[in-house]
Amino acid sequence: MSRLAARLAGLVVFLVAAVGLTLPAAAQATAGSPHAEGTILLERSAATPGDSFLGALRLKMAPGWHVYWINPGDSGLPPTATWASSPEVEAGAFQFPTPHAIPLATLMNYGYEGELVLPFEVKIAQEAAVGAPLTIGATFDYLICADICIPEAVTLSMSLPIAAVVSSDDLASKIIAETLSSIPVALTGQAVVERSGEMFKVGVIDDSLASAVASAKSVRFFPYGAEIFHAAPQVVRNGLDGVSVEVKANTMFAKPGDNALTGIIGIETADGKTRGWEVEAAPGAVPASVATTLFSAVASAEAAPILPIDQLLVALGLAFLGGLVLNLMPCVLPVLTIKAASLVHAAHDPKELRAHGLAYLAGVVLCFAVIGAILVGLKAAGDTSVGLGFQLQYSWVTAVFALVMFAVGLNMLGVFEMGGSLMGVGGRLADRGGATGAFFTGLLAAFVGAPCVGPFMATAVGAAMTQPPPIVLGIFIMIGLGLAAPFVILSFTPAFARVLPKPGKWMITFKQALSFPMFLTALWLLWVLSAQAGADGVIWALGGAIALSFGIWLATRVGGSAAGRALSTAVIVAAFAVPVFGTISPPASAAAVVTASTWSPERIAELKAEGRVIFVDFTARWCVTCQVNKGAMHDAAVQQTFADLNVAFLEADWTNKDSVIFEELKRHGAGGVPLYLVYPASGGEPRKFDGLLSAGQIQQAVKEAAGSI
Amino acid sequence: MRISNRERIPMVLRALAAASIIAAASMVSSANASPPGNAAPAFAEVSTAGKQVSLADFKGKTIVLEWTNNGCPFVQKHYNSKNMQNTQAAAATDGVVWLSVISSKPGSQGHVSAEQADKLTADRGAKPTHVLLDPDGSMGRAYGARTTPHMYIITPDGKVAYNGAIDSIQSSKVDDIPKAKNFVAAALANLKTGKAPDPAATVPYGCDVKY
Numbered sequence: 001m002s003r004l005a006a007r008l009a010g011l012v013v014f015l016v017a018a019v020g021l022t023l024p025a026a027a028q029a030t031a032g033s034p035h036a037e038g039t040i041l042l043e044r045s046a047a048t049p050g051d052s053f054l055g056a057l058r059l060k061m062a063p064g065w066h067v068y069w070i071n072p073g074d075s076g077l078p079p080t081a082t083w084a085s086s087p088e089v090e091a092g093a094f095q096f097p098t099p100h101a102i103p104l105a106t107l108m109n110y111g112y113e114g115e116l117v118l119p120f121e122v123k124i125a126q127e128a129a130v131g132a133p134l135t136i137g138a139t140f141d142y143l144i145c146a147d148i149c150i151p152e153a154v155t156l157s158m159s160l161p162i163a164a165v166v167s168s169d170d171l172a173s174k175i176i177a178e179t180l181s182s183i184p185v186a187l188t189g190q191a192v193v194e195r196s197g198e199m200f201k202v203g204v205i206d207d208s209l210a211s212a213v214a215s216a217k218s219v220r221f222f223p224y225g226a227e228i229f230h231a232a233p234q235v236v237r238n239g240l241d242g243v244s245v246e247v248k249a250n251t252m253f254a255k256p257g258d259n260a261l262t263g264i265i266g267i268e269t270a271d272g273k274t275r276g277w278e279v280e281a282a283p284g285a286v287p288a289s290v291a292t293t294l295f296s297a298v299a300s301a302e303a304a305p306i307l308p309i310d311q312l313l314v315a316l317g318l319a320f321l322g323g324l325v326l327n328l329m330p331c332v333l334p335v336l337t338i339k340a341a342s343l344v345h346a347a348h349d350p351k352e353l354r355a356h357g358l359a360y361l362a363g364v365v366l367c368f369a370v371i372g373a374i375l376v377g378l379k380a381a382g383d384t385s386v387g388l389g390f391q392l393q394y395s396w397v398t399a400v401f402a403l404v405m406f407a408v409g410l411n412m413l414g415v416f417e418m419g420g421s422l423m424g425v426g427g428r429l430a431d432r433g434g435a436t437g438a439f440f441t442g443l444l445a446a447f448v449g450a451p452c453v454g455p456f457m458a459t460a461v462g463a464a465m466t467q468p469p470p471i472v473l474g475i476f477i478m479i480g481l482g483l484a485a486p487f488v489i490l491s492f493t494p495a496f497a498r499v500l501p502k503p504g505k506w507m508i509t510f511k512q513a514l515s516f517p518m519f520l521t522a523l524w525l526l527w528v529l530s531a532q533a534g535a536d537g538v539i540w541a542l543g544g545a546i547a548l549s550f551g552i553w554l555a556t557r558v559g560g561s562a563a564g565r566a567l568s569t570a571v572i573v574a575a576f577a578v579p580v581f582g583t584i585s586p587p588a589s590a591a592a593v594v595t596a597s598t599w600s601p602e603r604i605a606e607l608k609a610e611g612r613v614i615f616v617d618f619t620a621r622w623c624v625t626c627q628v629n630k631g632a633m634h635d636a637a638v639q640q641t642f643a644d645l646n647v648a649f650l651e652a653d654w655t656n657k658d659s660v661i662f663e664e665l666k667r668h669g670a671g672g673v674p675l676y677l678v679y680p681a682s683g684g685e686p687r688k689f690d691g692l693l694s695a696g697q698i699q700q701a702v703k704e705a706a707g708s709i
Numbered sequence: 710m711r712i713s714n715r716e717r718i719p720m721v722l723r724a725l726a727a728a729s730i731i732a733a734a735s736m737v738s739s740a741n742a743s744p745p746g747n748a749a750p751a752f753a754e755v756s757t758a759g760k761q762v763s764l765a766d767f768k769g770k771t772i773v774l775e776w777t778n779n780g781c782p783f784v785q786k787h788y789n790s791k792n793m794q795n796t797q798a799a800a801a802t803d804g805v806v807w808l809s810v811i812s813s814k815p816g817s818q819g820h821v822s823a824e825q826a827d828k829l830t831a832d833r834g835a836k837p838t839h840v841l842l843d844p845d846g847s848m849g850r851a852y853g854a855r856t857t858p859h860m861y862i863i864t865p866d867g868k869v870a871y872n873g874a875i876d877s878i879q880s881s882k883v884d885d886i887p888k889a890k891n892f893v894a895a896a897l898a899n900l901k902t903g904k905a906p907d908p909a910a911t912v913p914y915g916c917d918v919k920y
């Protein structure tokens with residue numbers, strides 16, 4: 001909500017509060033602050049001497065604003081009361097309801113939005129005189145926050161008649177009773193906690209909790225203290241006997257050996273209310289009976305209602321339609337040209353055509369089923385951030401597919417033939433190769449097509465994702481059927497073959513022309529890759545493409561022998577491994593804590609004057625040894641040593657001609673790169689290194705230079 | 710010859726799919742805390758004077774980091790009462806480097822230009838050595854800064870010595886300041902006499918940092 005809207009809403013709350021004041025008061029007193037309206041509620045409209053009952057502060061907050069639990073999380077403060085009541089009135093501490101988790105950027109708060117009812121106990125002294133009304137009042141301070149935080153306060157006061165018999169305020173009693181269901185209850189069972197390094201695993205054995213969790217929307221451990229990272233994801237499991245929560249320890253407050261944990265297990269029920277169980281977890285083994293299933297899987301299957309049959313049929317129909325239209329989407333169209341080529345090729349033989357159609361269908365449907373199954377699996381594993389097209393979010397998958405597209409393009413261009421046909425082996429094998437090809441085409445079309453489904457039929461798939469796994473799979477299979485339908489129908493239409501020109505040389509030209517959409521698809525994937533893995537990733541993929549071409553060429557030359565086949569196959573597999581390796585290992589600079597700055601003789605003079613250890617890397621892009629040595633320099637231990645010893649890390653890049661660098665190289669007796677200089681902190685001439693460096697050597701050298709060895 | 714990558718690729722795909730599940734499952738968000746005793750994370754941020762200021766610049770000196778946001782009531786509590794300025798002035802007398810850090814993202818509360826920040830410093834009579842502008846929140850996240858104010862003390866050898874609140878009473882009320890223990894002043898006094906701060910880690914309180 002925008003800030004303006006929030007302010008307007010605050011104004012409305014205030015006006016409502018103002019009007020409320022003019023109404024005849026029941027047993028309550030109300031006042032407004034800029035973003036909330038506060039009211040005192042009492043269970044009694046008249047109390048007796050010695051009576052004890054519940055009162056509450058009710059805060060109605062402007063939309064988008066929240067106040068805090070007793071432990072506010074990463075920031076914030078809980079509400080407080082400064083009492084100003086008659087001496088005969090004693091009010092107890094707030095009983096905080098189970099809070100909600102309120103995430104804020106990378107931080108996490110625990111608190112309440114909308115309306116909060118904070119009960120407290122009220123005791124009337126025996127000395128109170130019947131007939132003399134008492135005052136209950138306080139100033140309630142609360143920090144209220146949206147994107148900004150404001151300390152606000154209301155001062156409330158009300159008169160409580162003292163009578164011979166109690167009379168209750170039914171409305172106030174009802175409101176207080178409702179909030180009592182959200183106040184954390186004591187465990188009837190027991191709680192244990194296992195600490196393993198940076199993780200706590202809390203296990204709670206309790207029957208009422210076990211049954212409540214089964215229908216809960218969310219489950220969370222809220223600590224009373226600071227022992228955990230509030231914003232870290234919590235892994236919740238449950239079982240017949242209770243629930244377990246794994247959560248990351250904040251080692252600043254949870255020292256090694258601090259193995260107990262206190263807080264509450266809070267759940268959110270389907271209607272948005274909260275319930276809590278107080279947990280005092282002592283060190284102990286978490287029993288398996290509280291951790292049999294991942295919680296989110298249970299919740300998604302049980303919390304979301306299964307679609308009624310008519311809506312389910314509509315969803316399935318929409319999915320089919322979505323798949324059908326997918327054939328026209330720009331990301332699938334190029335792949336379909338492969339299919340078109342094979343269709344034309346097989347059109348003269350109705351039997352072969354039908355076999356191709358079915359194999360293609362199997363490929364498409366299998367791929368969508370697998371994607372659906374992986375999504376279901378990831379969701380069950382607690383990853384709610386996955387959607388359609390997730391497969392291309394992994395840079396190495398993108399790289400591999402760029403290579404596949406490239407290979408398919410080469411094949412269509414006629415650089416090599418698939419299967420056994422080139423070998424001139426019998427027709428049956430060729431047929432099989434063709435059907436395999438059709439199957440593979442289907443897989444490919446589905447794989448690259450799936451990212452396009454997202455925007456196109458997001459609502460249908462979105463609804464599907466809240467459904468049990470079989471329905472999710474059904475939806476995905478329907479998309480696959482829709483995608484495959486046009487070609488399958490064509491394959492089973494004998495009339496189709498008759499409208500095509502007779503097989504001939506034109507087919508080869510046609511097929512070759514269709515290779516260019518393949519290359520364009522590869523280009524598109526490389527473009528995606530460039531955004532995921534940068535220029536280096538693209539270079540790795542292009543390197544893979546060259547290796548792949550080499551393997552294919554090798555196969556066409558020496559593929560006749562078993563050894564030749566083995567060799568070419570090894571090269572092709574290696575070709576795919578190249579970009580996978582290159583893009584999956586994170587860029588070295590990401591881990592670097594001390595990045596190199598540019599070398600110059602002046603900079604050296606300055607740093608020497610400061611008495612710092614200096615490490616200079618004379619390098620060039622085209623120097624392979626230099627790149628290998630970069631790995632040693634970016635080693636985490638080396639970087640830490642650099643940081644610890646305040647080493648100045650300079651780089652002289654000789655990729656392009658540079659006379660100043662060349663003079664320096666010559667001065668140190670080196671004709672080229674790599675050259676590494678380590679200047680001691682005590683001044684004087686640097687130590688020289690060339691050739692291959694190890695991380696240990698670098699650490700040793702800088703430590704010696706710092707005089708710390 | 711027989712190029713069999715058509716047959717092999719579905720298998721490769723399956724392997725990729727399996728690997729992708731593992732990769733996704735291992736993606737958990739990391740959280741920083743910079744507990745006392747750890748090496749202080751390196752930083753290099755632009756000061757209001759337009760200069761790059763980095764941790765390495767102050768080797769051999771005690772550094773105080775103060776996360777701040779002039780719109781935050783908790784920051785106002787400590788500036789309106791002069792508590793923060795007095796703590797800064799006392800630190801400066803002892804040669805302690807004081808860096809006020811603004812990690813509010815553009816458009817959020819507390820995000821200011823260099824000129825506005827300098828004016829705030831002048832108007833409030835504040836005495837930081839530098840005010841650092843960290844609008845992308847990189848420095849704040851590296852240190853795990855949660856609130857404004859959130860205070861850190863770094864020893865001359867680059868270790869975190871104190872991490873936490875400015876003082877011991879978590880409130881937004883100026884009246885509480887005289888009753889509270891000023892953790893930063895106490896930690897600096899301890900460090901001056903060669904003792905470790907006690908406490909060295911407290912829970913900071915205030916507004917959330919506007920990342």
